[in-house]
Amino acid sequence: MIRHTPFHPRTGAANQTGLWSHWSGYLAADRYQMSDKFEYFAIRNSAGVFDTSPLYKYRFTGSDAESYLAGVLTRDIRRCRPGQAQYTVWCDDEGWVLEDGVVLRLSGDEFLLTAARANLAYFRDLASGYAVEIEDVSEELGALAVQGPLSRRVLTEMAPEIESLGFFRLGPAKIGSVPVTVSRTGYTGDLGYEIWVESDHAVEVWDLLFEKAGPHGVIPVGQTALLITRIEAGLVLIDVDYHTARYAWNDDQRVTPIELGMGWMLRRLEDDDRAFIGRKAIERELAGGSSRWRTVGIMVDWEAWARAHNERGLVTPKDHTPQHGGMMLYDAELARVGYVPSFVYSPLLQRHIGIARIRPEHSSPGTQVGLEVTIDHRYEVIDSEVRPLPFFDPERKTA
Amino acid sequence: MSGDYDAIVIGAGHNGLVNGAYLAKSGLKTLILERRHLVGGAAITEELYPGFQFTTFSYALSLLRPEIVQELELTSHGFMPLLMPSTFCPTEDGDYLLMGEDKDENHHAIARHSRHDADAYDSYTHMMSQVVHAIRPLMDSIPPDITSKDPEERARMAAMGSYLADLPPRVLHDMVRLLTGSAADILEDYFETDIMQGWLASSGIIGSMVGPRSQGSGLVLLYHSFGEHDSVYGSWAFHKGGNGGFTQVLARAAESFGAEIRLESPVSAVITKEDRVVGVALEDGAEFRAPTVVSALDPRRTFMDLVDPRALPTDLVDNVRRLKFQGTSAKVNFALDANPTFPGLEGRSDHLRGFINIGPSLDYLEKAFDDAKYGRYSRRPYIDACVQSNIDPDMAPPGKAVMSNFIQYAPYHLRESDWDLERDSLGDVVQSRLEEVFPGFSGLVLHREVVTPLDIERTVGLTEGNIFAGEFLAPQMFFFRPAPGWNQYRTPIHGYYQCGSGTHPGGCVMGAPGRFASQQILSDLAV
Numbered sequence: 009m010i011r012h013t014p015f016h017p018r019t020g021a022a023n024q025t026g027l028w029s030h031w032s033g034y035l036a037a038d039r040y041q042m043s044d045k046f047e048y049f050a051i052r053n054s055a056g057v058f059d060t061s062p063l064y065k066y067r068f069t070g071s072d073a074e075s076y077l078a079g080v081l082t083r084d085i086r087r088c089r090p091g092q093a094q095y096t097v098w099c100d101d102e103g104w105v106l107e108d109g110v111v112l113r114l115s116g117d118e119f120l121l122t123a124a125r126a127n128l129a130y131f132r133d134l135a136s137g138y139a140v141e142i143e144d145v146s147e148e149l150g151a152l153a154v155q156g157p158l159s160r161r162v163l164t165e166m167a168p169e170i171e172s173l174g175f176f177r178l179g180p181a182k183i184g185s186v187p188v189t190v191s192r193t194g195y196t197g198d199l200g201y202e203i204w205v206e207s208d209h210a211v212e213v214w215d216l217l218f219e220k221a222g223p224h225g226v227i228p229v230g231q232t233a234l235l236i237t238r239i240e241a242g243l244v245l246i247d248v249d250y251h252t253a254r255y256a257w258n259d260d261q262r263v264t265p266i267e268l269g270m271g272w273m274l275r276r277l278e279d280d281d282r283a284f285i286g287r288k289a290i291e292r293e294l295a296g297g298s299s300r301w302r303t304v305g306i307m308v309d310w311e312a313w314a315r316a317h318n319e320r321g322l323v324t325p326k327d328h329t330p331q332h333g334g335m336m337l338y339d340a341e342l343a344r345v346g347y348v349p350s351f352v353y354s355p356l357l358q359r360h361i362g363i364a365r366i367r368p369e370h371s372s373p374g375t376q377v378g379l380e381v382t383i384d385h386r387y388e389v390i391d392s393e394v395r396p397l398p399f400f401d402p403e404r405k406t407a
Numbered sequence: 408m409s410g411d412y413d414a415i416v417i418g419a420g421h422n423g424l425v426n427g428a429y430l431a432k433s434g435l436k437t438l439i440l441e442r443r444h445l446v447g448g449a450a451i452t453e454e455l456y457p458g459f460q461f462t463t464f465s466y467a468l469s470l471l472r473p474e475i476v477q478e479l480e481l482t483s484h485g486f487m488p489l490l491m492p493s494t495f496c497p498t499e500d501g502d503y504l505l506m507g508e509d510k511d512e513n514h515h516a517i518a519r520h521s522r523h524d525a526d527a528y529d530s531y532t533h534m535m536s537q538v539v540h541a542i543r544p545l546m547d548s549i550p551p552d553i554t555s556k557d558p559e560e561r562a563r564m565a566a567m568g569s570y571l572a573d574l575p576p577r578v579l580h581d582m583v584r585l586l587t588g589s590a591a592d593i594l595e596d597y598f599e600t601d602i603m604q605g606w607l608a609s610s611g612i613i614g615s616m617v618g619p620r621s622q623g624s625g626l627v628l629l630y631h632s633f634g635e636h637d638s639v640y641g642s643w644a645f646h647k648g649g650n651g652g653f654t655q656v657l658a659r660a661a662e663s664f665g666a667e668i669r670l671e672s673p674v675s676a677v678i679t680k681e682d683r684v685v686g687v688a689l690e691d692g693a694e695f696r697a698p699t700v701v702s703a704l705d706p707r708r709t710f711m712d713l714v715d716p717r718a719l720p721t722d723l724v725d726n727v728r729r730l731k732f733q734g735t736s737a738k739v740n741f742a743l744d745a746n747p748t749f750p751g752l753e754g755r756s757d758h759l760r761g762f763i764n765i766g767p768s769l770d771y772l773e774k775a776f777d778d779a780k781y782g783r784y785s786r787r788p789y790i791d792a793c794v795q796s797n798i799d800p801d802m803a804p805p806g807k808a809v810m811s812n813f814i815q816y817a818p819y820h821l822r823e824s825d826w827d828l829e830r831d832s833l834g835d836v837v838q839s840r841l842e843e844v845f846p847g848f849s850g851l852v853l854h855r856e857v858v859t860p861l862d863i864e865r866t867v868g869l870t871e872g873n874i875f876a877g878e879f880l881a882p883q884m885f886f887f888r889p890a891p892g893w894n895q896y897r898t899p900i901h902g903y904y905q906c907g908s909g910t911h912p913g914g915c916v917m918g919a920p921g922r923f924a925s926q927q928i929l930s931d932l933a934v
Contacts, residue, residue, distance in 0.1 A: 025509075041757060043492035043508035053489060053647060054800045158800065225800030310477045323540060324473075326637035355637055356487065358476050 010035055013061035014150035014210030022228050029231055032124075034062035039230035045328055045355060047233035051196055052356055055156030056229030057217065060202065064126060065146045068119040072139040077111070077119060078282050080134055082265055082290070083273040088113045093176045093191050097265050097273065103289025104253030104262040107246060112178050112191050120145070120204070124246045150210035152217070155200030155237070157404055162221040163190070163201055170201065175406040184216045195234060197241020199404040235330040239352045239363060242305060242397030244268060248332045249303070249349045249363055264293055267365070269303030269397060302371035305395035306337070306348055308360035308379055312391040320384055326353045337366060338378040338389055345370045345377060354399065361399050370394065412438045414699040414928070415687055417674045417713065418907070420448020423703030424657035425921030426906040428479050431666035433934050438695060439666055440687065442673035442868065446658045449867045449874065450916055452651025456854035458804040459742040462649040463858060464867060465874070466793060466811040467491070469634030469643040470915040472547065475922055484659040488644035489798050490636055491761035496606045497844050499767045501750060504602045505758050521600045531597045535632050536640050538582045541574050545885070546633065546912045549923045550894055553886040586881065590624040591769050601768035609766040609789060612815060614874045614914065616735045618776030619769050627879050630913065643762065645798045650916055677702070677713045677903060684902035699902050699928055703921070705869055705876035706730055706889035706909040710898070719899050726890035731880055734860035734872030735779055737817035739837040742854035743808040746794060747845035760797045765790035765844060775816055782822025784833055787840060789815045812837055819860040819871040826861035833857055875914025876907050885911060896924040904928055
């Protein structure tokens, strides 16, 4: 049976479309009302509320929790102090990415890690000898992402302590009488927060939130809107922009953190004495410059895009529905140099953009490449340019 | 002399800003002069009541040419067209038609009134899209000069003829029907219900002294069908912060390219010397010199006020004098204590996220026009309303609403009264009409702003308050906008150009006149 998130009594009523996806076995709204673009603009112009409860959530507690995670996670968790959050990846011994997620450090010896896939056995198998308890608390916690420029204002009206919360910081708060944890994190690249609440109190938090936020024009938003914003923000998605190395059949299906655009997580590796899983392979990759790929942004030339379609008598398509696939990238000699797993027309940037995996020699911003598209069953190669990620990075996100 | 420039643009309406931005981007030292204390012309947003942002005049965005967004890099200056996802059309009998973003949902919404019309709507939109797409290359380029014997111009005429001849015959014929016929002729062909005919015909009368059954309303209907949001024809947007927010974006873009914008600088005259422009004089006596001067004002002001018409060819002066302006639209804007309530949809606001079309039938619109024919404003006016705070919550305080109402018909020339006397009565007529649609409306009103055609003329400078800077009548379009022989942005005075909505392709917040004029200027200067 498909499961419902703790907010379902409200999300179910709010979804006027009957359109749901299955996300980790839970119903997740594609959109709540007929226009997913309206929901998208809520995130960029007011605020949107996204039910992110289907994420797997693991709690690590104990005196060895920090040292355990320092050995499992690729990014140095010891630099993440209580009250901070950290975006991280974890790798296998060969330095291939298993997954990415966010760790919330609730206290010195308590961490909450989100993951897109089940990881309990994987984490527990690595825990022998450590004083750490690892629990799957996925069902115990509901999570609501409140994302957009008005998010701080509406949340502060309910919980003034949120006002001073810095980017990737977290803290306890009360919404009404309900104790919650609020982290300034999200998947939109915008000013935004995530509210973590015990499932039993989820509906109460939803009601209080919309009582305050509704008059500000804040609305629930579905997956389509979220997935447009995450491409603009250059945030990768598992099973789209990469696949977990755990279940890969060959190295073409695997990717290293550096290839995935996470090289910045390893910037202080020489000052970092941890023995973490994959370290040796990553060091070899860094020393040998053996990365096969870079992850970059790709922006399509607007004139070339219009011309290619207009020549076929077509209206220039500007579809904001994210395309998850693998359109090919070519160099000037039409040699394959990469592919574009995530592609979308950004209504805010007014351009077609994508997250691309490309050979390092073609990865400098400004490099011209050709994007292969199909127009009326014909292949066309359209001028495009390599751009740095993220495409959208407003000051308010971190201010 | 107060300073020298390569180019001076008179008027910081959206076309003046677009033109100045392109000129500056091409390296010309450009000065944009604006009479008022803010840029935008008729595309402004003002806080006329504390906490409420009013789009005093122009109130939505869709015809803006996408090329301008890219070429002037507007997204890096805050360009943000917020989709208006619904259109709400109350009927005469208390029912409604609610159109949205989902094609199949729309089918059922129309089918509630007529299954025939639900199917016909798809045929109609396909026909319109095809005609729009076919005519678009003509709209999106500088038209040939039909009076010219220059072989290059003759060749462009011939190419245009070939292009039209190559169109599918059905598309060409539909195009001609739209360009020459009435909106009613076309809509009655497709639809049987009053609400579909009334709703769609409203695009055929906006801003124009025509009724839906007048020949010529087809052209106005076609023109408005060019509107798009991200390539979806007929889809409209509300710019972040209103159209004033949009013109602020344009001003920032222009300044980023090096243009200088000077506010509160009304130009009294364009200074010429031996058929050449040499600069402009301000009302306060200051003068600025430039070999290129561009008027973003309407043709009447460009040719009759800024220069001495006696220095111009008689033909041109005659044509400009004969141009039809006859503004016929007004605005009544409200600050409201809450969203208005429609009976049966209490507690909802999703139907108020786009246009509210109060024009439930062809007869309703035609009767509204009947009043205007005899010099009266409509007793039951057509209203194109929009509660903009539902699209951009920053337009009003939380829980409150700001509502724009475009009113027609409100003819500039009132036969038995004048607009200074009738301003409040027009406001009352509109408010009572809104009270019929949204019972309890008047109790929500915190503030009301009535903008008559005379106010438009006085405040913005548009002759007779015509929102398009010249009517959308066939003899005033394309080859003939604003006058035969002068449709390529030049004037008889060397170095003096025109770039306002009174030039091709015309009005609405389109920006194309400003862009094409800059192309012509830069080509003449060989920049």
